[in-house]
Amino acid sequence: METLWPRIEPLLEGVAKPARYIGGEQGALRPEHTAARVAWLLIYPDTYEIGLPNQGLQILYELLNERPDALAERTYAPWLDMEAAMREAGVPLFSVENHLPARAFDVLAFNLSAELVYTNVLNLIDLAGVAVRSAERTADDPLVVAGGHCAFNPEPLADFVDAFVLGDGEEVVGEVNDVVAAWREAGARSRPQLLERLATVEGVYVAALYEVAFDGPRQVARAAPVGGAPPEVVKRTIADLAEWPYPKHQLVPLTEVVHDRLNVEVFRGCTRGCRFCQAGMITRPVRERPAGQVRAMIRAGLERTGYDEVALTSLSTADFSSIEDTVRAVVGGECGDQQVSVSLPSLRVDAFTVATATQIARARRTGLTFAPEGGTWRMRRVINKLITEEDLYGAVDAAFSNGWRRVKLYFLIGLPTERDEDVLGIAELGRRCVEIGRHHHRGPTVVASVGGFVPKPQTPFQWFGQDTVDELRRKVHLLKDACRTTRGLTLRWHDPEATVVEGLASRGDRRLGAVIERVWRAGGTFQEWSERFDLSMWEEALAAEGLSLAELVYRDRDEAEVLPWDHLSAGLHRDFLWSDWRDALDSVAVEDCRWTPCYDCGACTDAGLEHVVASGVPPAGGSQGTGQDLGSGERIPVRFVTAAGAR
Amino acid sequence: MATRLRIRFSKVGKIRFTSHRDVARMWERALRRSGLPVARSQGFNPRPLLAFGLALPTGAESLAEYLDVSLVPADGSELPADLGVLAAELTAALPEGIDVLALATVPSDAGSLQQEVTSCSWDLEVRNVTASELARRVEQLLDAPSVSVQRERKGRQHDDDLRPSVRTLVLSSLNGVETPGETSVRLRADVATRPRGVRPRELVEALGTDLVLALARRTQQWIEHEGARREPLVADDRVLALIAPHAMERAS
Numbered sequence: 035m036e037t038l039w040p041r042i043e044p045l046l047e048g049v050a051k052p053a054r055y056i057g058g059e060q061g062a063l064r065p066e067h068t069a070a071r072v073a074w075l076l077i078y079p080d081t082y083e084i085g086l087p088n089q090g091l092q093i094l095y096e097l098l099n100e101r102p103d104a105l106a107e108r109t110y111a112p113w114l115d116m117e118a119a120m121r122e123a124g125v126p127l128f129s130v131e132n133h134l135p136a137r138a139f140d141v142l143a144f145n146l147s148a149e150l151v152y153t154n155v156l157n158l159i160d161l162a163g164v165a166v167r168s169a170e171r172t173a174d175d176p177l178v179v180a181g182g183h184c185a186f187n188p189e190p191l192a193d194f195v196d197a198f199v200l201g202d203g204e205e206v207v208g209e210v211n212d213v214v215a216a217w218r219e220a221g222a223r224s225r226p227q228l229l230e231r232l233a234t235v236e237g238v239y240v241a242a243l244y245e246v247a248f249d250g251p252r253q254v255a256r257a258a259p260v261g262g263a264p265p266e267v268v269k270r271t272i273a274d275l276a277e278w279p280y281p282k283h284q285l286v287p288l289t290e291v292v293h294d295r296l297n298v299e300v301f302r303g304c305t306r307g308c309r310f311c312q313a314g315m316i317t318r319p320v321r322e323r324p325a326g327q328v329r330a331m332i333r334a335g336l337e338r339t340g341y342d343e344v345a346l347t348s349l350s351t352a353d354f355s356s357i358e359d360t361v362r363a364v365v366g367g368e369c370g371d372q373q374v375s376v377s378l379p380s381l382r383v384d385a386f387t388v389a390t391a392t393q394i395a396r397a398r399r400t401g402l403t404f405a406p407e408g409g410t411w412r413m414r415r416v417i418n419k420l421i422t423e424e425d426l427y428g429a430v431d432a433a434f435s436n437g438w439r440r441v442k443l444y445f446l447i448g449l450p451t452e453r454d455e456d457v458l459g460i461a462e463l464g465r466r467c468v469e470i471g472r473h474h475h476r477g478p479t480v481v482a483s484v485g486g487f488v489p490k491p492q493t494p495f496q497w498f499g500q501d502t503v504d505e506l507r508r509k510v511h512l513l514k515d516a517c518r519t520t521r522g523l524t525l526r527w528h529d530p531e532a533t534v535v536e537g538l539a540s541r542g543d544r545r546l547g548a549v550i551e552r553v554w555r556a557g558g559t560f561q562e563w564s565e566r567f568d569l570s571m572w573e574e575a576l577a578a579e580g581l582s583l584a585e586l587v588y589r590d591r592d593e594a595e596v597l598p599w600d601h602l603s604a605g606l607h608r609d610f611l612w613s614d615w616r617d618a619l620d621s622v623a624v625e626d627c628r629w630t631p632c633y634d635c636g637a638c639t640d641a642g643l644e645h646v647v648a649s650g651v652p653p654a655g656g657s658q659g660t661g662q663d664l665g666s667g668e669r670i671p672v673r674f675v676t677a678a679g680a681r
Numbered sequence: 682m683a684t685r686l687r688i689r690f691s692k693v694g695k696i697r698f699t700s701h702r703d704v705a706r707m708w709e710r711a712l713r714r715s716g717l718p719v720a721r722s723q724g725f726n727p728r729p730l731l732a733f734g735l736a737l738p739t740g741a742e743s744l745a746e747y748l749d750v751s752l753v754p755a756d757g758s759e760l761p762a763d764l765g766v767l768a769a770e771l772t773a774a775l776p777e778g779i780d781v782l783a784l785a786t787v788p789s790d791a792g793s794l795q796q797e798v799t800s801c802s803w804d805l806e807v808r809n810v811t812a813s814e815l816a817r818r819v820e821q822l823l824d825a826p827s828v829s830v831q832r833e834r835k836g837r838q839h840d841d842d843l844r845p846s847v848r849t850l851v852l853s854s855l856n857g858v859e860t861p862g863e864t865s866v867r868l869r870a871d872v873a874t875r876p877r878g879v880r881p882r883e884l885v886e887a888l889g890t891d892l893v894l895a896l897a898r899r900t901q902q903w904i905e906h907e908g909a910r911r912e913p914l915v916a917d918d919r920v921l922a923l924i925a926p927h928a929m930e931r932a933s
Contacts, residue, residue, distance in 0.1 A: 039695075044895075047740055052698035058776055286710065288696060288776055289703045340710030340774065372713055 035067070035138035038128050045119040053289035054082035055116065057108075057130035060286035060339065063095075064131055065105035067138065072214045074098050074106040075129055075139035075176075079146075079154040080562065082110040082130075083291040089299060089347070090182065091145050092281040094207050104211045107131040107139070111154050114560070117161065127161040136162030140214055141177045144195070146184035149539035150532065150562035153554040155180070156194055166551065168196050168242060173225045177214060177232075185239075186269075186316050187491035187599040190539050192241035193547035197232045199239075200602060201269030201316075202302070204278050206237045233263040237270035239602060246544050246598075251585045253543055257601045268603040269316065271641055275302055275323045279331055286339045295343035295377065296335040300328055300360070304349035305627045305645070309418045309618050310407070310446060312490035313349055315611075316604040318637035320628055321646040325356035332360075333369040344369075345377045352382035352390065353628075355649035361390055380405075384425045388432035401440035402433045409445060409459030411668035415621040416451050418614075422667040427674040430467045434474040441467060441480050447509045448487040448501035448533075450618060457509045460484065461516035461523070468522040470674060483526045484513060486533030488540055492604040494614035496597065499590035500537045502583075503569075506530035531569040535561065537587045538572065543598035546586070549575040607636040623664055626652070685791070686717075686750040686760075688771070689783040689914050693742045693898075696778030701736040704779070708748060711774035715767070717760075720751040734794035734902055734913065735801060738880055743899035745801070747794050747913050749787070760786070783914050794902075798874060798913060800848060802901040803881055805868040808893040812852060812866045818888045819850050819868070828887050832877075843887055846873040850884075865895055871903075 046052035067073055076095055078085025085091070091108065098106035107129035112120060120126070127136040136142060142162060144155055159166050164175050171178075180191065181199040188198040199206055213235060217228045233240040243263040247254045259265050272278060284296060301322040304314040323331075332344050344364060348354060363369055364376050376394045381387050383404045391402060406421050408414035414421055433441055445460050464482045471478025486506045489495040501509075510527045517525040539546065552575035553561075560566040576582060591597065593612055600608070610633065617624065627633055628645055629652045638644055692704065699707075709729055712719050721727040730751035737743050752760075761767050768781040775781070807815060822828060828843040849871035872879040881897035903910040 046698050047894075052740065053700065053703060056695040056698050058695055058778070060776060288699045288707065290706075337714070340712075340714040342713060 035134055037133045038125055038135055039133040041123060041125050042128065042133055045116065045123060045125065049115045049119060050113065051083075051289065054110065055112065055130065056288070057133070058288055059086070061281075061283040062108075062131055062285060063099050065099055065107065067105065067132075067134070071101075071103055071105045072141065072211050072218065073139040074104065074141045074143055074211075075136055076106050076108045077142060077144050077158055078108075078110050079144055079151040079158055080111055080148075080560075081113055083287075083289070085110040085145070086285060086287050086291045087293040087297065088145055088147070089281065089284075089297055090147075090203065092285055093278070094143070094203055096281050096283065097204060097207055098211065101208065101211065103215050104208075107134065109136070109158075111151075111158060111560070112161075117157075117559075120161070126163045127158055137164070137176065139176050140218065141179060141210075144178070144180040144182075146180050146182035146188075146191075148562060149184055149190075149536050150567075152191060152539055152550050153558050153561055155191065156551060156554040157559045159194065166554075167193055169193070171196070171225060173223055173228075175225075177228065179210065183312060183316065184540075186312070186602060186604055187541065188239065188241065188602075189246075189544045189598040190542040190546035190550060192544045193551075195241070196229060197238050197240045199270070200237050200267060200604070202272045203270070204272050204280070206235065206270045209235045210238065230261060230263075233261075237267065239267040241544075244601065248543075248545070251581075253596045253598055256596055257598070259601075266601055266603055268641075269605055271319075271605065271637075271643060272302075272321070273643055274646060275299070275321045276327055276646075279323075279327055282334075284335060284339060286341070293345065295345050296332070296339055296341040297345045297347050298328055298331045298335065299323065299348060300346045300351060300354045300357075301348045301646075303645075304353075306350060306353070307418045307614075307624050307626060308407070309416075309494040309614060310449065310487060310490075311349075312493050315490075315493045315606060317349070318605065318635065319643050319645045322355060322648055325359060325648065328356070328360055329363050329369055332364060336370040336372070336374060342372065343375045343377060345379055347379060350380050350382060351378045352380075352387045355647055357390060361394055365394060383421045383429045385428040385432040388429050388436060391433075392436040401442055402438045403442040403444065404429060405444035406463070407444065407446050408449065408456065409461075409463055410456045412621060413449060413452065413456040413459065415623045415664070415667070416618050417446075417449055418618070418623055420623055420625075420662070420664065420667070422662065422664075423670045423674075424666075426463070427466060427470060427670065431470050431473075431674070434471045434478055439471075439475055439478060441471070441478070443467070443480065443482050445482060445484045446487040447484055447513075448506050450495060450498045451621075452509075454509075454512060457512055458516050461513055461520070461525075464517060464523045464525075465520045466670075466674065468520055471522070477522060479522055479524065481524045481526060482513075482517065484510065485528045486530050488533055488537045490540055491597070491599045492602075492606060492611075494611050494618055496541065496611065497591040497593070497595075497615055500534065500587050502588050503530045503534050506533060529564060529567065532561070532564070532567050534583060534587055535567075535569065535572050538576075538583065541598070542586060545579065545581060548579050549581065552578060605635075605637040605641055607634065607640075610635045628652075684720075684752050684754050684789045685787045686752060687785055687787045687794075687914055688748045688750065688781055690746050690748065690775075691742075691744050691780045691782055692737060692746055692778060693744070694778040696776055697740055697742045700739045701733070704737075704746075705731065705733065707776060707779065711771055712750065714774045715770055717750070717767075718753040720753050732793055732795065734798050735874060735878065737899060738882070738897070741881060741897040741899060744782070745899050745901045747798075747902060749794055785914055794913060797904045798902045799905045800871055800873045800903045800910065801878075801899055802849075802903070803868075803870045803872065803884075804853070804898045804900050805870060805881055805885065805894060806865045806896040806898075807868060807885060807888075808865045808895045810866060810889070810892050815866050815868070815888070815892075816852055819852065822847070822888060823850060830883050830887060841877065843879055843883065846877070846879045847871075847884070848873060869900075 095106045098104040156166050179197045180195045185198040213231050229240045244257040246257045303317040303320040407419045464480050467480045489498045553571050558571045719729045732749040734747040772781045830841050830843045832839050853867045853869040885894040
């Protein structure tokens with residue numbers, strides 16, 4: 035098929051940030067389309083600057099292009115001005131490499147990292163010139179697939195996406211390619227036949243092959259397979275990250291994007307057991323990358339890209355067994371001869387971690403971010419984020435005494451069992467941090483950033499009835515009042531309305547598809563952008579479908595209730611999740627299982643896997659229960675009490 | 682003692698849609714990869730000391746962009762003996778569409794590009810007009826005592842006169858002959874950069890709001906001295922002139 039570039043080029047004269055649409059990144063490929071290669075269009079359903087750095091997409095991009103029987107190009111959601119120009123000129127969704135129309139590809143593959151992009155997914159399928167509903171597609175249409183964290187409850191998108199892939203994509207992407215290649219070779223005649231074959235691939239969920247029955251507002255039974263589809267789809271897990279040193283050629287964009295730096299994944303999975311955290315639950319077990327490989331990837335990456343910053347990525351990088359050696363190697367010049375800065379996107383909250391951060395940021399010491407998540411020790415036991423008061427204030431004290439002037443703290447409100455004193459505890463904690471800062475600086479700044487909690491599927495909190503918009507608003511107001519009196523303490527909060535829609539999509543069932551379609555048809559794209567978000571559109575669509583936030587979002591579920599994702603497995607036993615949920619309600623904490631006995635969550639045992647962790651002992655100063663006296667978690671050491679009282 | 686390297690480079694093809702700041706970042710990365718001892722600013726967040734000449738509007742092409750790279754003062758041994766090798770390495774480290782056309786060391790007492798460049802030449806491809814009609818409008822513009830243009834500066838509207846900045850404006854493609862079926866007409870413009878530069882789009886709009894600027898390409902920047910103008914990369918025996926012929930064509 036011919037490139038659309040001559041038709042795209044004139045459109046770019048009149049749109050903002052035209053560099054979003056030109057491709058040409060260092061590391062980008064211009065694959066040749068031949069009959070022997072299955073053509074994939076990898077799509078990130080948000081803007082270029084948010085989507086480009088996505089490592090999952092880049093890994094699949096490389097793996098597919100390495101195969102002789104596959105090729106991959108990329109695209110992102112065009113911003114409103116470009117979309118309007120494209121629709122007016124009759125230009126369909128196109129790839130950024132060869133600028134080919136989406137229909138020139140055999141597979142349209144979406145990355146689903148966040149629920150609020152769902153309307154964008156529909157919009158992009160439509161912009162591709164493909165019917166938005168799976169049932170209306172024919173054998174001539176591209177296959178529409180999706181993966182990413184949201185695939186662990188894909189029911190809201192079941193009507194629009196042909197097949198979902200659960201878990202790590204490294205191995206399964208090739209297996210899906212094999213199925214499509216074989217189907218094409220056999221004449222590519224029957225779409226149902228293709229879908230049936232895909233459903234036999236481990237980790238692949240073809241929603242159309244499962245029947246879901248409702249009685250009134252509730253789903254009556256677990257989604258049941260028809261034909262040969264398996265009764266349960268279990269996620270894919272790669273056993274050893276060392277076998278997958280990707281991306282090898284990280285894309286270096288021509289224009290500004292978020293996280294514009296070298297990213298090296300140091301481990302995948304997390305067993306700290308934070309009960310609100312879907313990522314930590316669904317990516318188990320922990321699989322560390324060998325330290326030598328991390329260093330080699332940093333060295334090669336810096337040399338190839340010219341970046342002067344590397345991020346060591348994972349869900350909790352301070353827990354990486356070789357974190358100290360790795361940081362020392364990078365700042366000590368072992369990974370290249372130029373000055374390089376390291377960023378740790380996820381800091382643990384303890385003084386030891388601050389010491390590591392200090393080593394990194396010799397020059398740039400502007401702000402340090404911690405995520406205690408809960409305002410009181412009681413709350414943190416409920417959510418199993420076991421940061422003792424001592425650890426917390428010790429970390430903040432270390433940060434300020436090491437020259438940092440701004441400390442940012444992340445919190446959630448609307449957590450299970452939350453009382454007003456827990457909410458107000460956020461303000462109290464922030465106030466103490468400011469006091470501690472005043473011992474070291476004249477004008478320390480503490481920013482408390484507060485998000486509304488969204489219960490996620492495949493977590494212990496999947497049964498919890500989310501706080502209403504009004505309740506979240508009330509709690510924000512409580513906090514605003516409580517923070518007002520402390521100079522140096524700034525409160526930031528997320529829009530409770532957007533939180534509620536995220537909750538709707540997060541735990542929604544198949545009936546939500548019609549709601550999403552209505553919002554999309556009403557023009558509701560880019561819902562994760564606050565200037566575009568509009569709750570009333572969602573409320574109208576829900577009402578039109580006879581559904582309600584009260585039923586789908588705000589309601590507690592009980593153990594017997596069928597959950598829309600019960601036929602999909604992240605490897606976690608349902609009874610493990612349920613007992614962890616009961617433990618949460620009783621404020622019972624559990625330790626990190628990397629270094630302590632197994633709780634039989636199922637992630638390792640059922641899949642025949644083990645944690646891949648270089649160190650047999652917990653990291654020095656590491657919290658999260660291991661070796662800690664949880665009975666004294668709310669004890670505040672005298673030196674900080676004095677600080678607080680000196681006001 | 683070489684403390685400054687002046688580089689002339691092109692920006693053609695799809696990459697024309699990147700911004701001036703984007704290009705600055707591309708250079709920072711390419712220079713780090715080259716291993717050149719680039720001097721850095723002082724302070725909390727040291728940046729490499731790079732000085733670009735005129736900013737190029739997003740969407741415009743150029744065969745004449747310039748960059749001064751300050752080097753850590755040394756004896757000159759930090760530079761390769763053959764600057765052609767360096768030019769080739771830099772081009773290889775830069776994205777498609779940006780090629781090093783020439784480079785040379787400049788004396789440390791030489792003025793900056795910002796100070797010295799006073800005018801530049803443009804090649805403009807204009808659509809939606811015949812050559813004869815365009816010629817008439819060009820004449821009209823050149824004959825006018827002043828040409829008003831509205832600009833926003835610091836949130837306020839200003840009424841500027843464009844006319845004094847337009848040094849030359851001629852049709853360049855057709856030798857006065859109209860070719861049937863020809864869809865665009867080309868103009869060559871020389872414009873002063875002071876007190877304010879003239880954007881190609883402004884110039885074309887001044888010729889008529891019905892005109893469509895299909896492509897603007899900067900072909901030269903000029904340093905004027907005592908009535909004569911010259912290329913910012915001085916041709917002496919330390920200059921490496923390696924204008925790559927392929928870079929004159931559009932890369933894509």
